[in-house]
Structures are given as C-alpha cells and as structure tokens.
Amino acid sequence: MSTTDTTASGIGPVEGDSLYSVDNPAPVIEPPRKRTKKTPKSTRGNFELAAWLFMRLSGVVLVVLVIGHLLIQLVLDGGVSKIGFAFVAGRWASPFWQVWDLAMLWLAMLHGGNGLRTVINDYAERPNTRLWLKGLLYTATVFTILLGTLVIFTFDPNIR
Amino acid sequence: MPAGTLYRGREGMWSWVAHRVTGVLIFFFLFVHVLDTALVRVSPEAYDTVVATYKTPIVALLEYGLVAAILFHALNGLRVIAVDFWVKGARYQKQMLWTVVALWLVLMIGAIYPVLGHAARELFGS
Ligand code: HEM
Ligand code: HEM
Numbered sequence: 415m416s417t418t419d420t421t422a423s424g425i426g427p428v429e430g431d432s433l434y435s436v437d438n439p440a441p442v443i444e445p446p447r448k449r450t451k452k453t454p455k456s457t458r459g460n461f462e463l464a465a466w467l468f469m470r471l472s473g474v475v476l477v478v479l480v481i482g483h484l485l486i487q488l489v490l491d492g493g494v495s496k497i498g499f500a501f502v503a504g505r506w507a508s509p510f511w512q513v514w515d516l517a518m519l520w521l522a523m524l525h526g527g528n529g530l531r532t533v534i535n536d537y538a539e540r541p542n543t544r545l546w547l548k549g550l551l552y553t554a555t556v557f558t559i560l561l562g563t564l565v566i567f568t569f570d571p572n573i574r
Numbered sequence: 575m576p577a578g579t580l581y582r583g584r585e586g587m588w589s590w591v592a593h594r595v596t597g598v599l600i601f602f603f604l605f606v607h608v609l610d611t612a613l614v615r616v617s618p619e620a621y622d623t624v625v626a627t628y629k630t631p632i633v634a635l636l637e638y639g640l641v642a643a644i645l646f647h648a649l650n651g652l653r654v655i656a657v658d659f660w661v662k663g664a665r666y667q668k669q670m671l672w673t674v675v676a677l678w679l680v681l682m683i684g685a686i687y688p689v690l691g692h693a694a695r696e697l698f699g700s
Binding site: 470473474476477480481484488489492493494495497498499500502519522523526527529530533554558561562564565568569570573574 | 597600601604605608609612614617618621622625629634641644645648651652659685691692
C-alpha cells in the first residue's frame with residue numbers, strides 16, 4: 415500500500431496522462447467498517463434463517479395437529495354440540511391428548527407470533543410504532559402460552 | 575399504477591395476501607380460544623355457559639369461516655413449502671395453487687353438513 419494516495423483527485427489533466435498506471439494503481443479504499451481481531455466471524459446472527467425454517471417445520475406439524483383438532487371438535491361425534499366441561503375432562507384424562515394440545519398450543523402460538531412479527535415489520539414504519547406493536551405482540555404471545563400450559567397441567571376434573 | 579411485474583396482481587400476489595389475512599385471523603382466534611378454554615379452571619358452569627355460544631347458529635357460521643381460513647392457510651402453506659424445498663416447486667407453483675383451490679372447495683363442501691347441520695336443525699326444526 416505504499417503507493418496509496420487517497421487525497422489525489424482521480425481525474426488527470428485533460429490533455430495529460432491518467433494519474434494511475436500499472437506502476438501506480440488506483441488508491442485502495444478502506445472498507446467503511448473494517449474487521450478487527452475483535453469482530454466476530456459473522457456480524458449478523460442467523461435468527462431470520464432459523465425463523466424462516468421454523469415457520470416451515472412447524473407448519474407441517476400443525477397441519478396434522480390443527481386439522482385433527484378441528485375434526486374432533488367440529489365434525490366427529492356430534493360436532494360442537496357435544497362440547498362441555500365433561501367432554502374436556504374426558505379428553506384431558508389421557509396424556510396423549512394433553513401432549514397433543516400442548517404441542518398445538520406452543521407451535522401455533524410461536525408460528526403465529528413470528529408470522530405477526532413479519533407483518534408488523536412490513537407495515538409499521540415508524541420505529542416507535544414498531545416497538546409498541548411488537549411489545550404488545552410478545553406480551554400477548556407469552557401470556558397466552560403460559561396460561562394455556564398452566565390450564566393443561568393444573569386441570570382438575572373434580573373442581574366442584 | 576406502477577408498471578406491471580411478473581408478480582404484482584397475479585395469482586402469486588393474491589395467494590400471498592390470502593395467506594397473510596388468514597394467518598392473522600387464526601392468530602386472533604387462538605388468543606380468544608385459549609382464554610375461553612381457561613374457564614375450565616374457573617368452574618364447569620362458567621365454561622359450559624361460554625361454550626353454549628359456540629353452538630348458536632350465528633357462531634356456527636363463524637366456525638365455518640374459521641374452517642375456511644384454516645384449510646386455505648394449511649393447504650397454501652404446504653404449497654409455499656413445496657415451492658421453497660422442491661426443485662420443481664417454482665415451476666409448478668401455479669398448478670399447485672389451482673390444486674389448493676380445488677381441494678379447498680371440495681373440503682368446504684364436505685364441511686357444510688358437519689359444521690352447519692346443527693344450526694340448520696335449530697333454525698328450521700328437524
Ligand atoms: C371452532 C373450532 C374449535 C373448537 C370447537 C375447539 C374446541 C376446543 C376444546 C373443546 C378444547 C379443550 C381441550 C380439548 O378438548 O382438546 C380446545 C383446546 C385447544 N384448542 Fe381448540 N377448538 C377449535 C379450534 C381451534 C383452532 C383453530 C386451534 C389452533 C389454531 C385450536 C387450538 C387449541 C389449543 C392450543 C387448545 C389447548 C388450550 C389450552 O392449553 O388451554 N383450537 N379446543
Ligand atoms: C395448519 C398448518 C399451517 C401451515 C402449513 C402454515 C404454513 C405457513 C407458512 C409456510 C408460512 C410462511 C409463509 C412465508 O414465509 O411466505 C406461514 C405464515 C404465517 N402463518 Fe401459518 N401455517 C399453519 C398454521 C398457522 C396457524 C395455526 C396460525 C395462527 C396461529 C398461522 C399464522 C401465520 C401467520 C400470521 C403467518 C405470516 C404471514 C405472512 O408473513 O404473510 N399459521 N404459515
């Protein structure tokens with residue numbers, strides 16, 4: 415970098431030769447954000463890639479969980495008419511359906527929550543609006559997941 | 575109106591709009607749904623009272639709408655996954671969209687009686 419001359423204008427005299435030649439190549443321009451020993455290998459995490467992949471993996475699992483749930487609740491055995499406290503007590507007596515509902519709760523809420531994060535990023539342009547909408551979204555998502563989990567684990571068929 | 579692109583205003587754009595709208599609707603439903611299910615921790619009576627509204631004819635219509643949203647979002651979601659991961663996915667995206675729409679129509683016709691039957695019996699007697 416001995417020949418670097420970053421202050422010279424790149425335009426030579428109109429009639430003369432260029433400032434640059436084989437022996438005097440164009441100046442090196444320093445990268446605006448130079449890597450140092452302390453810079454990590456990658457300066458951006460792979461969060462967005464993980465989120466993208468999660469949307470697809472959870473989507474495949476949710477097809478089975480949610481459509482199965484709708485079949486049970488709305489179609490089989492009398493449809494909605496049969497639903498009531500006794501029906502729920504019967505279903506959550508089985509660990510299989512507890513795990514089913516738990517997986518559906520977590521996957522659907524995280525999938526939908528991450529989907530809404532994308533929607534907010536797309537439409538809310540003012541930084542403040544984004545901050546508040548996302549704060550609201552994350553609060554509602556965490557609250558719903560915790561409440562639903564608590565309800566499954568503490569369900570008491572003999573509450574009365 | 576901006577210049578046309580291969581994407582804007584075509585099937586790809588409208589299926590994306592529908593995917594987004596249905597996704598957001600399902601999320602809001604799920605939020606309310608976890609709240610109503612939580613009533614099983616309050617009392618059997620509280621739960622049964624609220625679930626009774628799920629059985630009225632007007633709400634039955636909303637349930638049919640929810641089924642429509644879920645079925646479209648699920649089928650089209652599988653199409654999006656196929657476009658991303660299947661080598662020929664992008665080439666067949668249009669055919670896959672019409673397959674999604676056809677399957678959706680068949681399933682929606684099939685869902686009429688199971689989902690709306692009880693409401694019809696209530697309204698018109700049986
Ligand atoms: C109108 C249609 C629906 C009806 C009638 C219905 C009914 C029920 C009932 C009776 C329960 C109690 C537990 C059980 O029986 O498994 C329940 C729980 C649950 N449902 Fe649905 N469901 C419907 C749609 C949905 C949809 C579309 C989703 C997902 C997007 C969903 C997600 C859940 C979850 C996550 C739970 C567990 C809640 C908790 O942890 O407290 N449901 N549903
Ligand atoms: C039934 C199975 C489901 C499948 C196969 C599925 C599939 C997908 C896929 C692949 C995406 C990503 C689209 C993209 O990146 O362009 C997506 C987005 C989304 N999903 Fe789902 N999903 C399902 C269920 C759900 C449920 C239950 C909810 C709500 C709780 C939901 C809410 C959303 C939202 C809000 C988005 C973002 C839409 C956007 O960015 O335009 N999905 N879904």
